[in-house]
Amino acid sequence: MARGVNSISNRILHRRSVRRWEKLAALADGLDLAALRLLRGRARQLRQHLDKVLHVAEGRLTLPLIGSNAFQKPLYSDWAYRPEMWRGPMGTPGRAAVETKSEFGEEVTVFHDCRISELTVRQVRNTRESDLAPFGLRMDVFRFDGSFLSLVIELPSSSVDGLKRKHLVRMTTVVEMEKPLEIFARLNVQHGPNKEQIVRELPLDQDEVVVEFDLAYTKMNEKRVDRMWVDLVFENPEMSQVILRDVNFSRRPRAEV
Structure with a gap:
């Protein structure tokens, strides 16, 4: 296919x-309005195809590569995962006036209790040399008349395969903020009709933020675990911008004593 794109006939047609x-x-x-209107329609039709080529090319040629699941994992990790929001392009890259329970792909959902939403959520392409995730998630919050804002990340079924109370679950994220604000991560593990929760505050005084959830402190029934997810809770987010450049998860068994 590359030869066809760069063939002599194609190069001649392109120059023409x-x-x-x-x-x-x-x-x-100098065109009259009727001719200009016709030319505009043709230009828009051409731009539609050009924009598609540029979008695909910039996505595939920009580093980090789309689909990358590469990140540093703790020694002896038996499961690791980067959610699709940070791994590949979303069908709908962004929305304004985001309503509560709005879904972005199959794994990310936004919850809030605002009467009037002035929240914008957009997937952004990471291009910094330090970035490992291909994409990030940007939230712009203007006026905020609610009491909570959370981002729920559903983890795949593989996250609970063989999950034991001896496991440590790690979440690593890279956060950029316009102004200081508190972010809490709450790990939820569903086992039968019951649910275990562990809450950690993100230490945002470092570029790469790591929090760990020790399942030994839960009453989790190992035989009935069927689901795991994480809530990211943002405190007092009014008039702020938050970019999650990366969010990834891993788990490892605690060292035997």
């Missing part, structure tokens, strides 16, 4: 097309 649109652009100021 560029010259044609250069001439049309130069003539645009």
